Amino acid sequence: MTVMKRPLHLQQTEIASLLLHLNSLTGLVFLQDQQHPVIGFLPQAYLQVQNGQSHFMQRNEQLGYQVQEQTINCTDFIAFAPTREPADAGFQGGIIGFVSYDFAAQQQIQNQSKEQPALYFGRYRSYLKQEQGQWYFYSDEAQAEQLWQLINRLFMQPLSTEADFQLTQPCQARWSRQDYQHAFTQVQDYIRAGDCYQINLTQEFTGVAQGELLATAQQFWQLTNAPYAGYLKLDGFELLSCSPELFIDFQADRKMSTRPIKGTMPRHADPQQDEQSRQQLAASQKDQAENVMIVDLLRNDLSVYAENGSVKTPILFEIESFNQVHHMVSEVTAILKPEVNPIEMLLSALPGGSITGAPKIRAMQIIEELEGAPRGAYCGSMGYFNLDGTGRWNILIRSIQKYQDQLSLWAGGGITIASDSDAEYQECFDKVSAMLNLLNTWQKP
Known part of the structure; x- marks a missing residue:
């Protein structure tokens, strides 16, 4: 044609x-x-x-x-x-x-x-x-x-x-610090009881807005410079992605790769301080342990639809630097079985292990119990498939969703038995504060 x-x-x-x-x-x-x-x-x-x-x-x-x-x-x-x-x-x-x-x-x-x-x-x-x-x-x-x-x-x-956009109520955390502490403690109780090894505990920031979220998009994309940014509009729903995270890359010859993010440190304007933050993340045994848990989970997810013996881990604990944070990233590769529809593979592997925890099903049950509100598009995936089955799908983190006049932005991190509540709470803000501050510049006077 x-x-x-x-x-x-x-x-x-x-x-x-x-x-x-x-x-x-x-x-x-x-x-x-x-x-x-x-x-x-x-x-x-x-x-x-x-x-x-x-x-x-x-x-x-x-x-x-x-x-x-x-x-x-x-x-x-x-x-x-x-x-x-x-x-x-x-x-x-x-x-x-x-x-x-x-x-x-x-x-x-x-x-x-x-x-x-x-x-x-x-x-x-x-x-x-x-x-x-x-x-x-x-x-x-x-x-x-x-x-x-x-x-x-x-x-x-x-x-x-x-298309002008205005917040009629500022976007702010639905949880107090004490609310977060309570949920964090419950997660660690579940870990001690043997229910799970890690839970990705996230919190929601909500606001009320009028106008088109799209009117803010260019400033968010310039702020984050995210490789898997995106936008979608469906009637009264808008989804604005500033995601740095790849979920699955479906390549030619049925090759697949996934690059989970687990491990975060903030960026700093001072080059020496910024490099210290990067090195601290690279040497963090806690973050490496979390990263390995998710790598193992994703290896298992891919192996269900992969050819026997094709699942590999060519990269572990690589540090990637984005505008606001450093991230620890690993890579898992595999070859898709020829009889498997790539959409079937995508839906089976979602939600991604980096934003649930391990083991996945029990982690999702605990998330449902503790977070207090459905995540919506956040921690889902956005992307494409070509007609030959190749394509790329992200993880919808650093993403804003607006439905009618309701706006939400989420952030969180992986909780393990070695986690510290204050540090994890701060990590939420390390990830989202720049976006949150920018968003609130549209507040109606």
Whole structure:
């Protein structure tokens, strides 16, 4: 099938500005995807789950959407072709979407779910992609010319002020320090009782807002410079990702890799102090122990669908530095069995071990008991699959979600028997305070 590729001649190239011009289009989505940015819009069809109900929508000739009566599950939503020679890096047309923590956990435990969308997969055959600093329009659809004309008209229109964003109530911690201490103590009681080895205990920061979260996106992406940033808009739901963490990279020839983060230290403006923080993390036996627990858990998760003997751990305890924090990162690789649908593999492995704990099912049960509110999209995954089954999916940490006027931002860390409550509480703020402070600059006077 012939693919239309045309360069876009744009006055502004900031990603958030481009998204604001396309804000009226159904299924608007952006993925930073390391260094391969892509913007999707008007999917051919999409599958959405909300409040336990699945909705399958198909685009019509007028570029509107109609409900399809047939039932369809995630693994049937797209048929992957046999692995081909790899094309250009990044998205090439296929599925883009997200899976919430709530949806993923429900496959294994009983848990509550936020009212907002819990899963979304869109089939995108028309999209924008940045290559060597230039944006291009790609499409292999019959309506490619119509879509090309539409987005050019939208880019020529001035931006509406209706997208302005304001907090009507500041975003602040739902828990007090004493609330956190109480939950931390309960986690350690469970560890002593033998229920678990580690729990990823997180806390929520909530606010009330009006306007479009998208209006804040460029400042958040500049603040964090996150390799797995993203954005998704579904009616009254917006998801803004500033994630540094890769969940699974599905590569050519059925190769897979995952890079769990476990271990954090803050960055410092003073170079000597910053290097000391980095070295302290690199030498931390506690963080290494936590990291190994999660590596073992993910090795087990991948091995279920991997070829025998293919699961390897080529990297342990590598230190990666981001704008606000240093992280300890390891890597696990494997080869997917040829008969396994990559979507099946993704859904089975979620939620990621780095944001649950070990053993995973008991950890998720304890999280459900202690955290006091469903996580929603936080600690889920956002990403894409190409038609050959390759693709990349992140872990939705450092992410803001807005549904109607309710806003939430989460942060947390892994708790083990060796953890210190004050240090773990501070780690939450090391991870999220810069984002929280920036967010609260939009507070209505």
